[in-house]
Amino acid sequence: MQPSRRIRPRRVAAxxxxxxLTLAVGTSAGTGHLTAGTPTATxxxxxxxxxxxxxxxxxxxxxxxxxxxxxxxxxxxxARSTGTVRALTLMVDFPDAPxxxxxxxxxxxxxxxxxxxxxxxxxxRLDYQARTPISGWLRMPKSFRAYGIExxxxxxxxxxxxxxxxxxAADPKVDFRSYDFLNVLVTPNAGPSALDTVLSVSFAGNMExxxxxxxxxxxxxxxxxxxxxxxxxxHRTGYRVLPHENGHxxxxxxxxxxxxxxAVGHWDIMSEDWGANNDLLGWHKWKLGWLxxxxxxxxxxxxxxxxxxxxxxxxxxxxxxxxxxxxxxxYAVELRTREGNDETVCxxxxxxxxxxxxxxxxxxxxxVHDSHEDSGGCTRSPNVHAELSDATFVPGEEFxxxxxxxxxxxxGADVGxxxxxxxxxx
Ligand SMILES: [Zn+2]
Numbered sequence: 001m002q003p004s005r006r007i008r009p010r011r012v013a014a015x016x017x018x019x020x021l022t023l024a025v026g027t028s029a030g031t032g033h034l035t036a037g038t039p040t041a042t043x044x045x046x047x048x049x050x051x052x053x054x055x056x057x058x059x060x061x062x063x064x065x066x067x068x069x070x071x072x073x074x075x076x077x078x079a080r081s082t083g084t085v086r087a088l089t090l091m092v093d094f095p096d097a098p099x100x101x102x103x104x105x106x107x108x109x110x111x112x113x114x115x116x117x118x119x120x121x122x123x124x125r126l127d128y129q130a131r132t133p134i135s136g137w138l139r140m141p142k143s144f145r146a147y148g149i150e151x152x153x154x155x156x157x158x159x160x161x162x163x164x165x166x167x168x169a170a171d172p173k174v175d176f177r178s179y180d181f182l183n184v185l186v187t188p189n190a191g192p193s194a195l196d197t198v199l200s201v202s203f204a205g206n207m208e209x210x211x212x213x214x215x216x217x218x219x220x221x222x223x224x225x226x227x228x229x230x231x232x233x234x235h236r237t238g239y240r241v242l243p244h245e246n247g248h249x250x251x252x253x254x255x256x257x258x259x260x261x262x263a264v265g266h267w268d269i270m271s272e273d274w275g276a277n278n279d280l281l282g283w284h285k286w287k288l289g290w291l292x293x294x295x296x297x298x299x300x301x302x303x304x305x306x307x308x309x310x311x312x313x314x315x316x317x318x319x320x321x322x323x324x325x326x327x328x329x330x331y332a333v334e335l336r337t338r339e340g341n342d343e344t345v346c347x348x349x350x351x352x353x354x355x356x357x358x359x360x361x362x363x364x365x366x367x368v369h370d371s372h373e374d375s376g377g378c379t380r381s382p383n384v385h386a387e388l389s390d391a392t393f394v395p396g397e398e399f400x401x402x403x404x405x406x407x408x409x410x411x412g413a414d415v416g417x418x419x420x421x422x423x424x425x426x
Contacts, residue, residue: 067360263366278341296321308419349393
């Protein structure tokens with residue numbers, strides 16, 4: 001038995017360089033597909049929205065220098081996040097770290113749980129298919145040590161070599177054109193314990209990536225040693241590192257910062273991917289195309305307006321109100337309850353957070369407003385940021401930004417579980 005340990009904040013995922021993103025926009029990756037096909041019309045979701053639509057003022061964007069932005073629509077080059085996506089999933093080991101047992105047991109640590117997590121979170125809009133055309137361990141030609149995998153930058157020499165070796169080893173049995181992105185499940189005995197150094201990382205939208213079968217391996221998630229926090233829940237929740245890493249592949253930034261999960265707590269898997277299960281913010285669901293335009297309201301008018309909200313985890317109904325402050329930022333308002341992927345919600349209510357598309361991944365692009373500051377929170381779940389767990393607003397409570405003249409009041413909740421909020425500007 002190991003004492004329960006707080007897992008260290010993960011490092012910010014290595015990301016595509018600005019150049020790579022610019023390239024991505026200029027290439028054919030319209031669907032974010034690994035294939036180098038012709039640009040196609042994008043599917044459901046914010047990408048298909050015109051800026052002239054009623055939601056236009058809420059389609060905030062960051063400056064081009066922001067590598068991975070909360071802006072809507074998501075920059076091109078990432079993997080598609082609606083419909084059927086095929087994840088080429090390879091289990092990889094090394095001469096100095098041979099994979100223990102059956103490689104498909106490693107696969108089973110993540111599937112079908114990851115697929116189910118995405119199905120639940122997306123209301124069935126993302127049909128995630130993990131494929132293992134190679135069912136055994138894919139042995140790399142060099143030792144793990146030789147690749148020098150540390151806190152790598154995107155496709156630094158070690159990673160570039162590793163991806164090239166993975167491609168070379170898999171190529172005889174794999175047509176890379178058939179997949180939307182790559183999952184590399186590294187044998188857990190390679191490298192340091194995740195309690196000491198979290199190596200898991202994703203390369204997203206990287207068009208400078210190595211090429212396989214004529215397509216760039218632009219979107220790839222790597223998972224290393226197990227993030228077992230010692231709380232005894234690993235067998236249920238340890239897979240959640242993969243939905244987090246895949247979130248990057250779909251274009252979502254990291255919400256934890258160098259200081260940890262204090263900005264968003266356990267309200268999004270891009271903030272905390274260990275401990276109990278959690279969902280994504282409504283903003284992310286809109287960004288990923290899992291909410292229809294009719295489920296999002298853009299609160300622009302000068303007059304006070306009331307809006308209905310249904311629980312974010314449940315299917316159908318209004319889910320997100322956004323109050324734009326300027327072209328780059330605004331307040332998001334949603335109703336969080338304990339259902340679906342939201343396992344630890346201990347104070348159901350309206351979550352209010354600021355989204356700033358001009359703040360880069362890992363620098364705090366989202367900040368949750370705590371309705372009960374310094375309360376210590378209401379959760380006792382291990383590895384859940386406690387302070388923000390009671391951040392929600394309930395009927396009778398009001399959020400105010402006096403500087404920007406925005407008031408968001410929770411005015412009621414009906415027996416059916418629907419809440420009403422009133423947004424006003426002073
Ligand atoms: Zn991350």
